[in-house]
Amino acid sequence: MSPMGVLLLALLIPIAFILRQYFTIHYPRNLPRVCDEGRWRFRLRTRLRYYTDCQSLFRTAWERYSKHGKTCLVPGLGFRDEVILPASALKWATTQPDQVLNVVAAFEELDQVRYNVGHEKFVLDLWPGWLVKREMNAVLESLMVGLAEEVGVAFDRWFGVQEEWRDVKVLETMKMIVAQCSSRFTVGLPLCRKESYLKNCINFTDQFFITAGTIGACPKFLRPLLGPLMFQFQRINLRRMAKDFQPLLEARMEAYSNTPKSPDEPQDHLQMMIRYAQVNRPEELNLHDMTARLSMSNLGSFHQTSIAATNLIFNIVASDPEFNTISILRDEIKRVLEEQGGIWTKAGIASMIRTDSVCRETLRLYSFGNRAIMRKVMVDDLTTEDGILLPKGAMVSLLTHPAQCDEGIYKDPLRFDPFRFSRMREDGLANLSFVSTGSQFLPFGHGKHACPGRFLLDFELKMMVAYLLTNYDLELPEEYKEKRPENTWIAEALMPPSEGMIRVKRRKI
């Protein structure tokens, strides 16, 4: 080797060592690495399995450790290692104070918020989320009046009203329908119907996961170089969103700058955000920050919801003929709406237990995310119930898909059984509604940070199913041979097929 080569090597080895010491989390020897037990790091083939067959990697972690009360380590995106807590640790994990196990710090890392929205505060200081919990859920029934109208307008618009059969690309169409419906309770009329606004919001949410995945997969020291480049895509999406949003924000800020809160003012998330910011975050009452806040709020209400709605539609249309799903749901919807005088009420929603069961069964089998209770360890001295000392900065979570598909818990677990949960409820078992969370059903998390949007979602999905089944006939294209198109695992996310179709025809009622 030339003297120059020796010099370079002499410099590079200590730099690599320092970077590794600085950026790597060191796990205790008694924390087993799934498939690589006894090793101090994962083999490349185990790391690759995260990308090529994460479903079986998670199932192995579940069968060997999680289900038996043992903590383990699995490889994650890029250079990440993920601590998987056992199912029995649910209560322990969800009752730790935020200073010990922190949810927003975990999402800061997972979402790469700095390179998605420009600043960490948009997730670390999640005040619009508190408003969903405290204010929106308190006025759910009145918010639902507008939502019920919007569901009809959106389906007519994006599914069409023709009385002939036509093909619909489900995911793409549900993205538009969900964006329009969710925007009704986020920004209200007329912006919720503006196509350019909806498309730009969807572009932002789609790009969000690409940026989070790409930057999250990079070594930490490369992120400040690549991150600002990736942010340029989101900067464009945010600027386009802001263009459509600006007139509404300015009109609201002018109309409500010096007036006390009144019951007559618009009832939507934006109005709640403006009112909150006037008192608590006046520095954020500007187009830039409010657009960023809005885009973050859309993540849950657009992205996860359109995936859930897509799976729901495929599952209903493709469910085994023995269940007679469509006709049973139509009967229940008709009966409940008649009982409630055609109005969507909490009592009506709660009594639709078969529609509820179809929604819960859909998320049991087909959730986008397959881990829950993502938390970052904020202290040096946290020990799990099975005696593992967790290093500060480690990311912990619980597995959801293998837990929700365990034969010991659910009979015939991989089968879509639309009325699995309504039958159990009719047999007197409790806590099995769509919004009930627990160790055997974790798509919304659990405990104090469980998704507060799920109550709204409960209304939204049931309204969509009701409108769809009442107003349309549905079938799968012939070439699908009565089977729904399969979802695909992309690393640990389960995505519905972007090209998957159904055929729809307006019913004569």
Ligand code: HEM
């Ligand atoms: C299928 C749809 C949805 C799924 C699967 C979902 C799932 C989740 C999950 C897993 C969490 C984290 C819980 C935890 O870590 O313990 C969460 C948090 C959250 N979700 Fe959802 N969500 C959905 C729809 C929505 C909607 C429609 C909204 C708003 C209207 C929403 C608002 C929120 C907020 C504000 C949080 C943060 C809660 C906190 O940190 O305290 N989500 N969601």
